[in-house]
Amino acid sequence: xxxVEAPTFFSGERPAGVPADSARPDYxxxxxxxxxxxxxxxxxxxxAPLLARENTRLGASPLTLDAIASINQDTVFVVAGQQAGLxxxxxxxxxxxxxxxxxxxxxxxxxxxxxxxxxxxxxDDHDFEEVASYALRSEDGEExxxxxxxxxxxHGTPVGEIxxxxxxxxxxxxxxxxxxxxxxxxxYGAFVGKAWTPGVKWADAFAQQLLGLFDRYGxxxxxxxxxxVKALFRDIYLTEISDPLASVxxxxxxxxxxxxxxxxxxxxxKPEGSTNIFLEIDGARYPLRYKEGVFFSVNSGCS
Numbered sequence: 001x002x003x004v005e006a007p008t009f010f011s012g013e014r015p016a017g018v019p020a021d022s023a024r025p026d027y028x029x030x031x032x033x034x035x036x037x038x039x040x041x042x043x044x045x046x047x048a049p050l051l052a053r054e055n056t057r058l059g060a061s062p063l064t065l066d067a068i069a070s071i072n073q074d075t076v077f078v079v080a081g082q083q084a085g086l087x088x089x090x091x092x093x094x095x096x097x098x099x100x101x102x103x104x105x106x107x108x109x110x111x112x113x114x115x116x117x118x119x120x121x122x123x124d125d126h127d128f129e130e131v132a133s134y135a136l137r138s139e140d141g142e143e144x145x146x147x148x149x150x151x152x153x154x155h156g157t158p159v160g161e162i163x164x165x166x167x168x169x170x171x172x173x174x175x176x177x178x179x180x181x182x183x184x185x186x187x188y189g190a191f192v193g194k195a196w197t198p199g200v201k202w203a204d205a206f207a208q209q210l211l212g213l214f215d216r217y218g219x220x221x222x223x224x225x226x227x228x229v230k231a232l233f234r235d236i237y238l239t240e241i242s243d244p245l246a247s248v249x250x251x252x253x254x255x256x257x258x259x260x261x262x263x264x265x266x267x268x269x270k271p272e273g274s275t276n277i278f279l280e281i282d283g284a285r286y287p288l289r290y291k292e293g294v295f296f297s298v299n300s301g302c303s
Contacts, residue, residue: 030107031107031110031111034076034107034110034111034113034115035111035113037076037113038073039072039073039074039075039076040073043232044071044072044073044075046228046232047071047232048068048069048071050226050228050229051068051071051220051222052065052068052069054221054223054226055068055211055220055221058204058207058208058211058221059208059211060211060215060220060221061211061215061216063215063216063217063218064211064215064218064219064220066218067116067218067220068220070114070116071114071116072114074113074114075113075114075115075116076107076111076113076114076115076116077104077115077116077117077118077220078100078103078104078107078115078116078117078118079100079118079119079120080096080097080099080100080117080118080119080120081096081119081120081121081122082096082119082121082122083122083125083127083130083131083159084121084122084123084125084131084159084160084202084203084205084206084207085131085134085206086131086132086133086134086146086148086171086196087134087175087192087196087209088192088206088209088210088213089131089134089206094213096119097117097119097210097213097214097219098214100117100118100119100219101117101214101217101218101219103117104116104117116218116220117217117218117219117220118219118220118221118222119210119214119219119220119221119222120222120224121160121203121206121207121210121221121222121223121224122159122224123158123159123160123202123203123223123224123225124158124159124160124224124225124278124285125158125159126156126157126158126159126284126285127159128155128157128159128162131159131202132147132148132149133145133146133147133148134146134147134171134175136174136175136178137178144178146171146174146175148167148168148171149167154283154284155284156284156285156286157283157284157285158225158280158285159202159203160201160202160203160223160225161201161202161225161283162201162202163199163200163201163202164196164197164198164199164200164201164202164205165198166198168196168197168198169197169198171196172189172192172193172196175189175192176189176192176193191209191212192209192212194208194212195208195209195212196209203223203225204223207221207223237277240275240276240277241277244275244276244277244288244290244295245273245274245275245290247275247276248270248274248275248276251269251270252269252270254267255267255268255269271289273289273290273291274287274289275287275288275289275290275295277295279297
């Protein structure tokens with residue numbers, strides 16, 4: 001495998017293999033942005049013990065816990081994130097984590113600041129069908145898909161609240177059989193099996209697998225459903241409520257720009273009246289829409 005160094009990838013030119021119509025990354029601009037961030041603007045004194053509490057609970061390595069202990073007003077995070085996919089999800093999820101680690105290392109060298117890699121687990125996401133399956137190849141090269149099923153699962157339940165049942169044991173066994181023979185495959189299968197066990201919350205299993213792969217490099221995991229996290233976003237929630245269509249307008253404006261810049265691509269858009277606000281009722285999550293001063297949910301019947 002060829003490793004691309006951050007200064008090479010963010011050189012202002014397109015690295016080999018990057019599509020010709022992609023943006024030109026600029027590492028110098030990224031360094032300047034990192035150096036100019038004022039950590040005093042953020043509640044790092046609240047975030048640090050929260051990260052320490054939960055990463056310890058998940059069994060993070062001393063290197064990750066030392067990284068959390070180093071958080072101060074000079075700290076900058078390189079954040080990657082993804083939905084909590086079964087057995088780690090698509091391969092690009094792991095690439096995101098590796099990229100955050102490598103970029104944090106290079107920015108720390110370039111700026112002298114305390115730059116740490118953090119992986120945001122999108123555990124609030126309620127599209128369980130999107131994360132509940134895993135594609136793999138058998139020992140003879142046959143492609144197959146394994147899918148987790150849970151009869152007690154309710155549509156709209158945030159993925160972070162789903163607790164694994166005994167079904168996962170057979171899926172782990174099938175996953176381990178698909179791995180190449182040898183010590184590396186055996187070790188990987190063992191820690192996947194250790195993470196994905198009955199009685200564990202889905203997002204915790206995903207987090208433990210990520211830590212098993214990357215906490216030797218100091219990767220920190222973050223789950224927005226942890227106790228105490230939502231309160232940190234109070235000002236953001238107030239902003240969204242006071243002008244609920246603004247964020248979606250920006251998303252759709254960006255989609256228009258992308259399509260004008262790259263005519264052969266189609267960008268995703270949010271429907272008219274959509275907001276970035278969700279309502280949770282009895283364990284189910286519903287997106288809210290807004291019209292003429294009223295929030296309402298199409299699926300829950302609430303307004």
